[in-house]
Amino acid sequence: MTDLSHIRNFSIIAHIDHGKSTLADRLIQQTGGLTEREMTSQVLDNMEIEQERGITIKAQTVRLNYVANNGETYELNLMDTPGHVDFAYEVSRSLAACEGALLVVDAAQGVEAQTLANVYQSIEHDHEIVPVINKIDLPAADPERVRTEIEDIIGIDASEAVLTSAKSGIGIAETLEAIVAKIPPPKGDRDAPLKAMLVDSWYDPYLGVVILVRVIDGVLKKGLRVKFMQAGTEHLIDRVGCFRPKIEQLPELGPGEIGFITAQIKEVAQTAVGDTITTVVRPAAKALPGFKQVQPVVFCGMFPVDAADFEKLRESISRLRLNDASFSFEMETSAALGFGFRCGFLGLLHLEIIQERLTREYDLDLITTAPSVVYRIQLNKSRTDDAREIMLHNPADYPDPSRIASIEEPWIKAVIYTPDEYLGSILKLCQDRRGVQKDLTYVGGRAQVTYELPLNEVVFDFYDRLKSISRGYASFDYEQIGLREGDLVKMNILVNAEPVDALSMIVHRGVAEARGRHMCERLKDLIPRHLFKVPIQAAIGGKVIARETIAAMRKDVTAKCYGGDISRKKKLLDKQKKGKARMREYGSVSIPQEAFIAALRMGEE
Ligand SMILES: Nc1nc2c(ncn2[C@@H]2O[C@H](COP(=O)(O)OP(=O)(O)OP(=O)(O)O)[C@@H](O)[C@H]2O)c(=O)[nH]1
Numbered sequence: 001m002t003d004l005s006h007i008r009n010f011s012i013i014a015h016i017d018h019g020k021s022t023l024a025d026r027l028i029q030q031t032g033g034l035t036e037r038e039m040t041s042q043v044l045d046n047m048e049i050e051q052e053r054g055i056t057i058k059a060q061t062v063r064l065n066y067v068a069n070n071g072e073t074y075e076l077n078l079m080d081t082p083g084h085v086d087f088a089y090e091v092s093r094s095l096a097a098c099e100g101a102l103l104v105v106d107a108a109q110g111v112e113a114q115t116l117a118n119v120y121q122s123i124e125h126d127h128e129i130v131p132v133i134n135k136i137d138l139p140a141a142d143p144e145r146v147r148t149e150i151e152d153i154i155g156i157d158a159s160e161a162v163l164t165s166a167k168s169g170i171g172i173a174e175t176l177e178a179i180v181a182k183i184p185p186p187k188g189d190r191d192a193p194l195k196a197m198l199v200d201s202w203y204d205p206y207l208g209v210v211i212l213v214r215v216i217d218g219v220l221k222k223g224l225r226v227k228f229m230q231a232g233t234e235h236l237i238d239r240v241g242c243f244r245p246k247i248e249q250l251p252e253l254g255p256g257e258i259g260f261i262t263a264q265i266k267e268v269a270q271t272a273v274g275d276t277i278t279t280v281v282r283p284a285a286k287a288l289p290g291f292k293q294v295q296p297v298v299f300c301g302m303f304p305v306d307a308a309d310f311e312k313l314r315e316s317i318s319r320l321r322l323n324d325a326s327f328s329f330e331m332e333t334s335a336a337l338g339f340g341f342r343c344g345f346l347g348l349l350h351l352e353i354i355q356e357r358l359t360r361e362y363d364l365d366l367i368t369t370a371p372s373v374v375y376r377i378q379l380n381k382s383r384t385d386d387a388r389e390i391m392l393h394n395p396a397d398y399p400d401p402s403r404i405a406s407i408e409e410p411w412i413k414a415v416i417y418t419p420d421e422y423l424g425s426i427l428k429l430c431q432d433r434r435g436v437q438k439d440l441t442y443v444g445g446r447a448q449v450t451y452e453l454p455l456n457e458v459v460f461d462f463y464d465r466l467k468s469i470s471r472g473y474a475s476f477d478y479e480q481i482g483l484r485e486g487d488l489v490k491m492n493i494l495v496n497a498e499p500v501d502a503l504s505m506i507v508h509r510g511v512a513e514a515r516g517r518h519m520c521e522r523l524k525d526l527i528p529r530h531l532f533k534v535p536i537q538a539a540i541g542g543k544v545i546a547r548e549t550i551a552a553m554r555k556d557v558t559a560k561c562y563g564g565d566i567s568r569k570k571k572l573l574d575k576q577k578k579g580k581a582r583m584r585e586y587g588s589v590s591i592p593q594e595a596f597i598a599a600l601r602m603g604e605e
Pocket residue numbers: 014015016017018019020021022023054055134135136137138164165166167168
């Protein structure tokens with residue numbers, strides 16, 4: 001147990017590539033957590049996909065023991081946080097577990113987009129922010145200019161910013177001293193009833209579900225019977241410990257400390273991020289504030305390209321779900337695609353991550369259908385059925401329009417921060433997506449604009465568009481504000497006169513034509529030519545609202561060429577065969593796998 005005054009809990013915020021991971025590894029190395037050899041591979045981002053995409057999907061923490069210049073030993077808990085809006089709630093819980101943050105800024109690049117977006121969140125959590133100007137070894141480094149920038153743009157005192165080169169190990173000792181001196185110790189009461197926040201959880205094949213916790217009051221120990229206040233479940237703690245970054249078991253976790261527990265829990269679904277852990281015998285009176293039940297908001301179908309892979313897909317999805325409670329799935333059948341699963345996600349990035357893991361780690365070829373949000377439909381009474389309400393997760397289940405009394409869609413309240421110069425384009429983007437402007441103010445030279453927007457206009461590519469028109473400088477945060485009625489219709493896409501159910505979608509009537517035209521144009525580029533003309537149409541009910549035609553292919557002249565290296569030809573044939581496997585036959589037309597998601601990216605409209 002460490003005395004509260006000797007604990008510091010912090011995270012590191014930085015723009016991409018400004019050196020967050022390198023600095024974290026140096027801090028670990030300097031305090032003895034890692035050998036030089038272990039340093040070679042970055043430690044905090046440990047999933048293959050995370051490394052390639054450069055984002056941290058699951059929060060991780062490392063505990064460092066640091067002997068400060070005053071001779072005292074401090075316990076530093078360094079928390080890594082994910083950086084995408086899909087995981088905003090997880091980030092908010094990680095930040096709530098810390099008292100401060102290191103703000104890393106590249107000495108040559110200065111303050112950039114992500115620096116700002118992240119620092120605002122940190123300020124919202126009342127963090128003490130310690131500026132670190134990194135990469136001072138670079139010839140282009142200009143620490144003085146960056147210091148002024150931090151003060152002018154972010155508005156925090158940077159006169160004592162630490163100057164570092166994480167790469168060459170300069171300023172690491174000073175950074176550690178600054179953490180101890182500047183970041184306040186946590187508060188808490190050892191004798192009060194136990195109150196700990198569930199910050200994160202993941203499945204480990206050896207330990208079962210591992211839960212990352214921040215103790216607020218009281219003490220967590222092995223053998224204690226605890227209660228998860230939101231979930232209402234009870235568990236017996238069988239391990240308590242921390243990561244250095246290697247796993248280490250501890251006798252207990254006291255107030256202010258961050259660490260992990262295990263309690264023979266089989267599925268992460270039983271552990272809700274933000275839940276309050278207390279003891280069964282002497283429970284806390286009130287749960288911690290800020291708890292939210294995270295629910296999937298984007299749904300799509302996932303089907304194996306090869307129907308024989310269905311069982312493999314079921315197994316792989318179940319295994320992924322063990323580790324990710326925020327995604328859901330249930331079986332689905334489609335006329336064109338056969339057996340598959342309807343899956344729910346936190347957002348489009350989340351969807352892409354799962355899809356990529358299934359493809360890469362489990363070697364599955366998948367077709368992903370058009371993503372959709374959940375609609376509420378009130379049905380009229382019919383001859384066989386009473387009036388009732390349905391929640392529509394799948395455009396394929398859209399009822400006969402004559403039976404629909406009303407249809408409602410989810411709306412969100414979005415808050416966007418942006419430098420002034422991008423404001424015009426951002427307002428236009430929101431307007432194009434049926435947004436309703438609620439507020440526009442200026443905070444420290446930056447605009448803060450609040451919009452209400454239909455979720456289905458946001459989930460697909462809004463975030464990407466926002467980032468691209470603001471060159472990454474705008475930050476975006478949203479919360480759901482309930483359902484609202486809308487003039488929504490189902491748009492079908494017909495390829496060679498056959499409806500492709502995987503491409504049908506619910507759209508607002510006002511934007512249907514534009515979207516239909518765009519889809520047809522996109523598909524025209526994505527579907528290869530065939531030996532005959534292929535019409536592509538968008539239709540609402542029986543009415544065609546947009547049309548494109550793919551011209552017929554000219555005769556294949558190379559087919560008549562004889563000779564050549566037979567093995568090379570065989571290779572080409574094999575390659576072609578593989579390419580074919582990724583296509584889907586619709587009647588007599590083959591649609592490549594990429595078409596299904598690519599067609600939905602609205603891009604420049
Ligand atoms: N010259 C120099 N390069 C550095 C320094 N610190 C980090 N780098 C390099 O900058 C690049 C990005 O560093 P990372 O630590 O991966 O940056 P990051 O902020 O974690 O990046 P993301 O994980 O993509 O957000 C790497 O090639 C590092 O080697 C430094 O002090 N000086």
